[in-house]
């Protein structure tokens with residue numbers, strides 16, 4: 001049984017032919033009323049957390065947002081403490097990361113007075129949760145990064161780029177072919193098939209790939225990274241991108257579907273299923289065209305920023321149950337078997353300020 005959105009996509013394909021996986025993903029996540037991140041969420045609490053489909057680092061432990069807050073404040077000082085500074089989060093979820101970051105930086109003289117908070121978010125349900133979490137900071141919301149006013153920038157994006165549409169390609173004996181979404185013989189069920197002809201994207205894919213290799217391209221991610229890079233070069237500032245992904249561009253098919261914390265079929269229930277792919281950090285850095293650091297593993301990054309010491313400080317005034325929760329959160333965020341190496345952190349910044357903490361043993 002598909003969804004109303006699935007039926008609409010099937011109708012569109014019946015009328016106009018197969019669509020790219022990127023077009024399918026854009027509809028499944030971003031359709032104005034039925035898309036996963038757009039519709040008033042069936043689950044009252046929204047897509048995140050135990051009752052939703054997935055859990056993210058800021059929802060696991062307050063320490064994640066606190067340390068990112070310290071990193072952002074360090075960058076602001078390195079930039080020469082500009083005022084105002086546009087503090088931007090892409091895809092802020094419930095607003096938890098930003099609330100923790102702002103609480104942790106209250107004591108930095110002049111920082112909060114200089115901040116002008118901008119949130120790039122398409123989901124109305126999540127905007128309402130962000131408004132509640134961040135009411136004291138009078139945020140402004142935007143559909144797109146381009147709408148954020150000019151000026152020095154501090155930007156953070158956790159698990160944002162993985163939600164952007166990707167194209168997928170398969171290497172056949174006669175070259176790369178794009179994987180498309182078409183219709184099965186019943187004329188209703190969505191199904192995957194390779195396009196019969198050559199793809200115009202071949203110049204962007206590895207030329208020497210072996211037969212049966214896979215590759216993905218995220219045009220939307222590259223475009224946003226290019227816009228961020230242009231802003232950093234012009235107005236100064238820093239961006240911190242955290243996501244799961246690869247170190248270097250390489251052939252792979254990572255697009256996955258998750259519903260209710262379980263792997264699901266990519267095409268089965270569009271609008272009710274989260275779709276995401278691994279982020280190609282090398283492609284983002286190249287598109288940004290600015291000074292970049294990393295990616296490094298999330299575990300190493302947080303350890304260098306002092307997450308173990310932070311845990312000890314919090315535990316010193318915590319109850320037994322809270323101490324257990326802090327230890328469990330620390331483990332999930334930094335352990336290599338959990339989020340420590342799969343999740344990666346990259347910084348992009350201007351060339352006027354000192355190098356950022358977290359990316360080498362020296363910092």
Ligand SMILES: C[S@@+](CC[C@H](N)C(=O)[O-])C[C@H]1O[C@@H](n2cnc3c(N)ncnc32)[C@H](O)[C@@H]1O
Nearest residue numbers: 037056091092093120121122123126158159163
């Ligand atoms: C996986 S959630 C991560 C939420 C949050 N950063 C966290 O770590 O908990 C993705 C976030 O990006 C937002 N989002 C997804 N696609 C978007 C788009 N194209 N433009 C703006 N926001 C988008 C979602 O609504 C959500 O807030």
